[in-house]
Amino acid sequence: MPGQKDPKTTMIYVNQRHPLYKTFRPLLFALPPEQAHALAIAVGKIAQCVPGVCSLLIRALAGKPHATLARRVAGVDFPAPIGLAAGLDKGAELLPIWKALGFGFAEIGTVTPLPQPGNPKPRSFRIVDEELALNRMGFNSEGAAVVAKRLKRRPKGLVVGGNIGKNKITPEERALDDYRLAYRAIAPEVDYVALNVSSPNTPGLRRLQAPELLMPLLTGMLRARQEMGLEGQPIFLKLAPDLAPEDLDSIVDTALASGISGLIATNTTLDRGIVKSEANRAKVMAWGDGGLSGRALKPKAQAMQRRILQRLNGRLPLIACGGISTPQDAQESLTMGASLAQVYTALIFQGPGLVAGIHEYLRSQQP
Ligand SMILES: Cc1cc2nc3c(=O)[nH]c(=O)nc-3n(C[C@H](O)[C@H](O)[C@H](O)COP(=O)(O)O)c2cc1C
Numbered sequence: 001m002p003g004q005k006d007p008k009t010t011m012i013y014v015n016q017r018h019p020l021y022k023t024f025r026p027l028l029f030a031l032p033p034e035q036a037h038a039l040a041i042a043v044g045k046i047a048q049c050v051p052g053v054c055s056l057l058i059r060a061l062a063g064k065p066h067a068t069l070a071r072r073v074a075g076v077d078f079p080a081p082i083g084l085a086a087g088l089d090k091g092a093e094l095l096p097i098w099k100a101l102g103f104g105f106a107e108i109g110t111v112t113p114l115p116q117p118g119n120p121k122p123r124s125f126r127i128v129d130e131e132l133a134l135n136r137m138g139f140n141s142e143g144a145a146v147v148a149k150r151l152k153r154r155p156k157g158l159v160v161g162g163n164i165g166k167n168k169i170t171p172e173e174r175a176l177d178d179y180r181l182a183y184r185a186i187a188p189e190v191d192y193v194a195l196n197v198s199s200p201n202t203p204g205l206r207r208l209q210a211p212e213l214l215m216p217l218l219t220g221m222l223r224a225r226q227e228m229g230l231e232g233q234p235i236f237l238k239l240a241p242d243l244a245p246e247d248l249d250s251i252v253d254t255a256l257a258s259g260i261s262g263l264i265a266t267n268t269t270l271d272r273g274i275v276k277s278e279a280n281r282a283k284v285m286a287w288g289d290g291g292l293s294g295r296a297l298k299p300k301a302q303a304m305q306r307r308i309l310q311r312l313n314g315r316l317p318l319i320a321c322g323g324i325s326t327p328q329d330a331q332e333s334l335t336m337g338a339s340l341a342q343v344y345t346a347l348i349f350q351g352p353g354l355v356a357g358i359h360e361y362l363r364s365q366q367p
């Protein structure tokens with residue numbers, strides 16, 4: 001339906017196109033979120049091993065890649081502008097599936113240097129009527145060595161980013177050592193690296209965004225990149241949406257001065273004020289700690305992206321993330337000046353066909 005511009009019709013179009021997810025969603029939503037996630041990963045792992053399934057997915061969901069949507073960002077050629085945000089495929093287990101679904105890129109991780117279990121369960125929650133998720137996973141990770149080994153079998157034709165973080169037990173003053181360890185294992189296997197200093201679920205992690213801690217971290221990582229002979233490979237920094245505007249400005253200035261390649265904004269928010277209904281807010285409060293993501297995060301994430309873009313003034317690229325739930329949201333991000341956009345939570349509620357729907361919409365809006 002290229003040329004279709006009515007937002008409502010486009011949404012219906014996206015949903016109608018994937019009756020399969022309509023069937024699967026009640027089954028998945030009958031399970032607690034983390035079990036549903038594990039089931040989806042297990043089904044995906046089986047599917048990608050069965051010959052013909054990926055090409056079937058491409059035919060059914062992703063359609064032909066739109067060459068006109070391809071773009072070069074920070075020296076990397078992205079076949080399409082919509083990517084998978086970090087956290088859904090922490091272990092790089094489903095790269096052929098992400099490619100088959102039409103993603104231009106997939107960010108795996110967060111990967112920590114050593115394996116760690118993350119926070120106790122339950123640690124993931126959903127609010128269906130607001131398409132909202134709360135998580136405090138706390139970097140459950142198989143560790144950099146295992147994920148790096150798996151990445152060696154990555155498919156061609158999909159840009160892969162490696163999102164790295166620090167282990168929980170590593171003290172703040174040793175954080176750089178952790179990022180460097182994870183970097184050495186992951187960077188040779190990916191197309192870009194994202195430094196996650198913005199998860200709210202690792203105590204103290206977000207303090208690394210303070211310019212006096214951020215500058216040594218960024219310059220230390222750029223040194224690591226040079227030592228590895230990976231100078232051409234971008235390093236992005238992923239930021240939290242809960243920064244005061246003045247702090248955000250100095251972080252952007254620090255990023256610019258450091259020489260890193262770009263920013264990703266945003267991670268999940270600690271702000272419970274984004275939950276629309278009081279009943280849902282009470283539920284969220286009762287669930288406890290964690291970061292919120294999904295539809296309601298968009299205004300907050302977008303306000304931050306606008307400020308970043310203004311400050312960057314074209315000097316570095318921005319990858320927009322946070323609450324992108326419709327083709328129009330994605331287009332808004334790109335029109336605003338973001339170079340690429342990522343989705344996560346909307347996939348849970350709307351199904352994986354969303355990405356092809358977005359790309360098709362973006363294509364239909366091109367002159
Ligand atoms: C269950 C869950 C786990 C996540 N894990 C990570 C992670 O490991 N690393 C990271 O940088 N972001 C993580 N995120 C944040 C997402 O990458 C994204 O920044 C955030 O959810 C906002 O986008 P969305 O509204 O499209 O979901 C996670 C999000 C969710 C919902």
